[in-house]
Amino acid sequence: MSEVSEAKVRLAAVNTNPASYRDLLRIVIVGHVDHGKSTLVGRMFHDTGSLPDGKYESIKAMCERRGVPFEWAFLMDALQAERDQGITIDTSQIWFKTEARDYTIIDAPGHKEFLKNMITGAAQSDAALLIIDAAEGVREQSRRHGYLLHLLGIRQVAVAVNKMDLINYEKDQFDLIEQEYRDYLTSIGVTPTFVIPVSARQGDNIVNQTGAMPWYKGPTIVKALDSFLPAASPVDRPLRFPVQDVYKFDHRRIIAGRIEEGRLAVGDELVFSPSNKTARVKSIEYWSTVPGKQAPTEGVAGESIGITLDEQIFVERGELVSHAENPPIETDVFRARIFWLGHEPLVKGKSYRIKLGTLEAPVTVQSIESIVDTSDLSNSSSHQVERNQVAEIVIRARRMLALDEFTKAPKSGRFVLIDKYDIAGGGIISMEGYADQRDLITSRSTNITRVEHGITNEARAFRNGHKGGVLWFTGLSGAGKSTLAVALEKKLFEKGYNVFVLDGDNVRHGLNANLSFSPEDRAENIRRVGEVSALFARAGMIAITSFISPYRSDRDRARAAAEADFHEIYVKADVATCEARDPKGLYKKARAGEIKDFTGISAPYEEPESAELTVDTAITPIDEAVEKLVNYVEMKFKV
Known part of the structure; x- marks a missing residue:
């Protein structure tokens, strides 16, 4: 049943009899193929009286007509193909109830080929029941399912060790499975609340305690599920309203979409991201209104609505309100943990389309940080991600994206990647090491007019004997940026150039003394330096900047500020070379954990894609590198 259908049922119940409202919890059932998921759910439905009248009898009669033994799984397996093959293919969503609450049970396929369906089901769930066969024990697929639950942010997990009757209800075997799987789940950040020995076929510990396992003192499956907490209401979260479309009716422009989280009301000031346009809600439009009934003044999470604004601004599908x-967050680059399901491997440098809410945009896999082996959680490196692998990657877009970190906003912190026309992977978003660029691209100044100088750039160049410009040195700490910058400044000064070095440490003593080393403040540090160096260039001077400036987007902003006068100089040296030099002892501190987010160790460095000049200090002596830089300046700046 869809979320919309569920909402209608719940709303109808409340409107008819408010006292009859009960909690609703969505539970996904996952496990290795043939470990007994459908059998367990079928038995649970029967033993709690949740089956429709006559369902059990009709399935039993069908088995007799076919001459096959009755299976509890037949109560769940509705597709003929599933009965023939003996496996669950699609996710089945059905209602289930206990004395405590109502449930939507999502029976997800456990077969490796149907993992996409399993992920779809799990993504809709508040908690999970994971099934393990007592006779087979913990399998690779069991670990993979546990990891996927972690990946999707499901933290309430009960584990049912099924088919205890096949091992004569032996406690020792159960204890071994419990310890092994608890250790695994704990290692990935999932703490199973309960591990329960059951026999779905015999009904042991499903609804009622069993005499077959007197050594087990914990709850039954039903009691365990009843102890789980429903997810926090999405209405109470910050507003997230993806724009589905914009319609024109008479003189009105109606912005339509579904409120995913939060609420909005007439009069609210809204921000449209990533365009950063603002306007107030003039009215809320519903598709089905009762004639004569007053128009609504508020919309809440789960409702599909339209809004009109107090001013005509251009917005389009994909904006996040x-x-x-x-x-x-607004960014063009982020980290992701992704599960790949594509028929072709995910490849570094390849372009895909990302789907974030209602937005689709082209993106590129900038890097594959690691491949995660879900069986033992070991990491390995590769230039591609194979089908059914989990990987940590960095994704870069060609435009600004509006998104959230998964841990803070699950709905807008998830995405899928489309390869050609197929959904090929899904993942969750992390901004670890990367900055929210919203403040860097938002202009808050008004009534500002640029002063026009009475001296042209050509006149300054004629007086100085050279053009102004920015030599932007970028590279890892220890690559030699400051050494080269100071040596180049001295050589150029001796040749009559007006030149000045802006160095990271010096700038942070004055202009940027109020900035920390968080990703956002590091980005603001570079933004300010970019603007100042551009002013130097317009004054006819050569500004040499010596900054790690690890993010391409920050360097792109500096380039935009100086325009044609910007020259990116990549002072190249690998991490091993820089760490061997370690002139300030920073790498040693970073390895010891004393410096957080240290570039090249615990924070990313994005190499220039098309620098005007590259100087590899790992193989080039300082004198030779300085000479190369002087020659470049005389070729590009001399008049």
Whole structure:
């Protein structure tokens, strides 16, 4: 049943009899093929009286007509293909109830070929019941399913060790499975609340305690599920309203979509991201309204609505609407943990399309940080991700994206990648090591007019004997940026150039003394330096900047500020070379954990894609590198 259908049923119940409202919890059932998921659910439905009248009898009669033994799984397996093959192919969503609450049970396929369906089911769930065969024990697929639950943010997990009757209800075997799987789940950040020995076929510990396992003192499956907590109401979260479309009716422009989280009301000031346009809600439009009934003044999570604004601004499908005080992140690069399901491997450098809410945009896999082996959690490196592998990657877009970190906003912190026309992978978003670029691209100044100088750039160049410009040195700490910058400044000064070095440490003593080393403040540090160095260039001077400036987007902004006067100089040296030099002892501190987010160790460095000049200090002596730089300046700046 869809979320919309569920919402209608719940709303109808409340409107008819408010006292009859009960909690609803969505539970996904996962496990290795043939470990007994459908059997367990079928038995649970029967033993709690949740089956429709006559369902059990009709299935039993069908088995008799076919001459096959009755299976509890037949109560769940609705597709003929599933009965013939003996496996669950699609996710089945059905209602289930206990004395405590109502449930939507999502029976997800466990077969390796149908993992995409399993992920779809798990993504809709508040908690999980994971099935393990007592006779077979913990399998690779069991670990993979556990990891996927972790990947999708499901933290309430009960484990049912099924088919205990096949091992004569032996406690020792159960204890071994429990310890092995608890250790695995704990290692990936999932703490199973319960591990329960059961026999779905015999009904042991499903609804009622069993005499077959007197050594087990914990709850039954039903009691365990009843102890789980429903997810926090999405209505209470910050507003996230993806724009589905914009319609024109008479003189109105109606912005339509589904409120995923939060609420909005007439009069609210909204921010549209990533365009950063703002406007107030003039009215809320519903598709089905009762004639004569007053128009609604509020919309909440789960509702599909339209809104009109107090001013005509251009917005389009894919924008993410929020309130100004809690906007989403804006960035063109982020980290992701992804599960790949494509028929072809995910490849570094290849372009795909990302789907974030209602937005689709081209992106490129900038790097594959590691491949995660879900069986033992070991990491390995590769230039591609194979089908059914989990990987940590960095994704770069050609435009700004509005998104959230998964841990803070699960709905807008998930995405899928499309390869050609197929959904080939899904993942969750992390901004670890990367900055929210919203403040860097938002202009808050008004009534500003640029002063026009009475001296042209050509006149300054004629007076100085050279053009102004920015030599932007970028590279890892220890690559030799400051050494080269100071040596180049001295050589150029001796040749009559007006030149000045802006160095990271010096700038942070004054202009940027109020900035920390967080990703956002590091980005702001570079933004300010980019603007100042551009002013130097317009004054006819050569500004040499010596900054790690690890993010391409920051360097792109500096280039935009100086325009044609910007020259990116990549001072290249690998991490091993820089760490061997370690002139300030920073690598040693970073390895010891004393410096957080240290570039090249615990924070990313994005190499230039098309620098005007590259100087590899790992293989080039300082004197030779300086000479190369002087020659470049005289070729590009001399008039």
